[in-house]
Amino acid sequence: MLPSRASKSSASDSSEALPRDAQSILELAARSMFDLFANASEGMLLVDRDARVVWINDQYRRFLPALGYEREQDFVGHPVSSVVQNTQMHQVLRSGKPILIDLLTNRAGTFVVSRIPLRDDEGQVIGALGIVLFDHPETTLQPFIAKFSALQRELDDTRRELATQRKQNLLGPRRAKYTFASFVGTSAASVEIKRQARRAAQSGSPVLLLGETGTGKELLAHAIHAASARSHGPFVGINIAAVPETLLEAEFFGVAPGAYTGAERKGRDGKFRLADGGTLFLDEIGDMPQGLQVKLLRALQEGEIEPLGSNRLQPFDARVVAATSRDLSALVREGRFREDLYYRLNVLPLRVPPLRERRGDIPALVELLGDDMAAEGTPLPELSAHALILLSAQTWRGNVRELRNVLEQLALRSDGARIDEYLVALVLREAGVTLAPQAAVGSDTALIAISPGTASALRPLAVQVAELEQAAIAAVLKACAGNKVQAARKLGISRATLYARMTE
Secondary structure (H helix, E strand, O other): OOOOOOOOOOHHHHHHHOOOOHHHHHHHHHHHHHHHHHHHOOEEEEEEOOOEEEEEOHHHHOOHHHHOOOOHHHOOOOEHHHHOOOOOHHHHHHHOOOEEEEEEEEOOEEEEEEEEEEEOOOOOEEEEEEEEEEOOHHHHOHHHHHHHHHHHHHHHHHHHHHHHHHHHHOOOOOOOOOOHHHOOOOOHHHHHHHHHHHHHHOOOOOEEEEOOOOOOHHHHHHHHHHOOOOOOOOEEEEEHHHOOHHHHHHHHHOEOOOOOOOOOOOOEOOHHHHOOOOEEEEEOHHHOOHHHHHHHHHHHHHOEEOOEOOOOOEEOOOEEEEEEOOOHHHHHHOOOOOHHHHHHHOOEEEEOOOHHHOHHHHHHHHHHHHHHHHHOOOOOOEEOHHHHHHHHOOOOOOHHHHHHHHHHHHHHHOOOOEEOHHHHHHHHHHOOOOOOOEEEOOOOOOEEEOOOOOOOOOOOHHHHHHHHHHHHHHHHHHHOOOOHHHHHHHHOOOHHHHHHHHHO
């Protein structure tokens, strides 16, 4: 039975009827507070100790249609969790502690609510009272709601990020670090190698990456794995040149328990087993000892390996991507690399172009490498246009690695916010680089020769570079029949920069 509303009476009547004991005062206060909330709130509901709704007031009834109930009897008498979404009444009944201020969101809207436990004379929780304080909190509590919403979004973003990290951690560090977007370049050579690599990613055949050191062979191996049907599996790499010959067999095929003195008691999986279901990247395959080449060939042909010290064969399923900076065909002719293994690996050969064949990518690479250096605490100052032209003119025998080394030297030796061509020339000479007698500016095919008189050191370098830039722009514009958009693309600069250079 719910407490009746206190009748209004005059002050004299109240003084005569004033209860004299504390218990009566408490009962009167409880009844008064109940009536106050019943009249002033936007709605009230009561649940019993079993969390069933036993009563709602008139204000609460207006929420029933929005909650999906046409009749009160379809709501009252049912478990509160089945009729009110996201309710916390169970928590109040279980803990016996009130929730004085909270936000409740369900099909009827968003509300500011209070939840208060009800106790009997022995102090046992016999039910709970839910009070809707505001039914339009977006207008009355806008700052509170905005902060709550921001925190909720941040929580949701964090949960998604943790879920992604948890999924990635299942593979640990054995996953692809790069995609084709990581191979920076829009030159014809770059576009072609990425096209070929994407096609190779759709196949399950072995891939052989050929190219000079520092051209990005390992990056492409990661990208091929990431774009393949095996992307969900591990990416396991091994640099054959970096592992002592005596340990290579164990690295490849694993070690059986107790295979030799000092071996791990549980044994050790090799790279083939670790790469099961994914991709095995064999870097510097040209440095593999001939004795191990036979075992590698058998493993690739049979799809099974035999760990060191074991007589049991273990199947594996890994796609092999190999890479080398050496001339494998020459090694085969010299008898230093098995011909049958060469044909087994050389199913999809991809020649990764050196940096001198894609000079138009150098400005974009400088920007990317500068960002990486800044993230590592060594910001790269801005390079002048002439400095960038001078960098683009070099042959870069060490390719991207050498370019990054020079950029790091420039960053450490620069005292200002801008690097000019004089400092670039100085660093290149001190690094043992012979400045190129010709420059390839922006285009892989537009080579502008510098005559001995032009290249003479008797004139300032800035003048020589400016003349070179003018000649390069003129040559490319002529090759593009005056099409400035096409010329800017070939030069690797924006149209605005091209117009500015033409004006100068």
